[in-house]
Amino acid sequence: MNASGTLFVVATPIGNLQDISARAVEVLRSVALIAAEDTRHSARLLREYGIATPLTACHDHNERERSHSLVQRLLAGDDLALISDAGTPLVSDPGFQLVRQAREAGVRVSPVPGPCALIAALSAAGLPSDRFAFEGFLPARSSGRRQRIEALAAEPRTWIIYEAPHRLLECLADLRDLLGGERQVVLAREISKTFETIRGLPLAELHDWVRDDPDQQRGECVLLVEGAPVVSDDSELDSQTLRVLTVLLEELPVKQAAALAARITGVKKNRLYQQALTMQASD
Known part of the structure; x- marks a missing residue:
């Protein structure tokens, strides 16, 4: 045999x-x-x-x-x-x-x-690389993509996704809306090719830069997202977290607003729940 x-x-x-x-x-x-x-x-x-x-x-x-x-x-x-x-x-x-x-x-x-595109991009991104998460392609439809981004919002590790060029701008808009405009993200595009681009900016700036330069919406794209900050229970809530909680309280009950804000910001739900009660009591 x-x-x-x-x-x-x-x-x-x-x-x-x-x-x-x-x-x-x-x-x-x-x-x-x-x-x-x-x-x-x-x-x-x-x-x-x-x-x-x-x-x-x-x-x-x-x-x-x-x-x-x-x-x-x-x-x-x-x-x-x-x-x-x-x-x-x-x-x-x-x-x-x-x-x-x-x-x-x-x-x-x-x-x-x-x-391997994700490893090549990570090696040149300047984001923490001792621990990271690879998510592949997010769902093509906006609803599914936004749901997945919300689930990743509190991830403390650098996380990496692939995106098709024709969906890049939409994806960046969803990331900006759900993570906040200050979250650092690196776009690595056309790695090792003639028009290789590796650019890191706060999400709001990166979205606008890609929007204003159609050439950045071509080719193979890797997005590397800075992990969420780890916030302890006894620390002061930053202005971005308070803004997220405030907006959610305008539309949702306290418990739901605190739970969703925790997913978005990485702050513990109990800390946000107590803050939400304080904010309501002061209104």
Whole structure:
């Protein structure tokens, strides 16, 4: 009985084709087949490095079914590579089903590390990076996006999202409205490409800058959001927190206003509830 092959999960450039590693090129040349998110897109990279290995499509719409036949080839002894259009497969890209099925079948899965947009952006953003959260793409619809932002508002770690260029301005507007105009956010756009932009500003300023420059609404976008400040119970509430609580009290009962303000600002709900009672009593 033949030993099974290895599935190599290969990171590829997110922009500059020279960012591919020597090991990645060697692996892509040596495997029997490359499973690619878009074969036409990946063909350019293979041509650049003289890689003649056959390609087969493995994307969101066919991955579950395609994975079975690919795992059979692996079990028969073939080495295969998995690549996405850019960056590291499975990080907001297809590949989960194939990797999972391969591992369940006892096939060795080996990562070939390389470019990843979220890590590249984080390394140059100047925001705290000792602990961070990756949220991928937020919901495309405004209601779902705003709900997710509200859930992340009190997150103390730097958090990172991907956004499509045609939704970038809407996303920044929702972030500004829900987090406040002073929250620091970094836009990392077209990383390693000709028009690479990495710009950090308070949300209100960043929104207006992107609005006034349509060129910033193009290409691959990463947004890195400064974590919420950790506020202790005995500290004075800052003006932004008081403003949020005041606005919510105009529309909601005290308990609901305090709970929502806690999600937005990161201040503990009990502290805000007591403040809300004090504010109402003084009216």
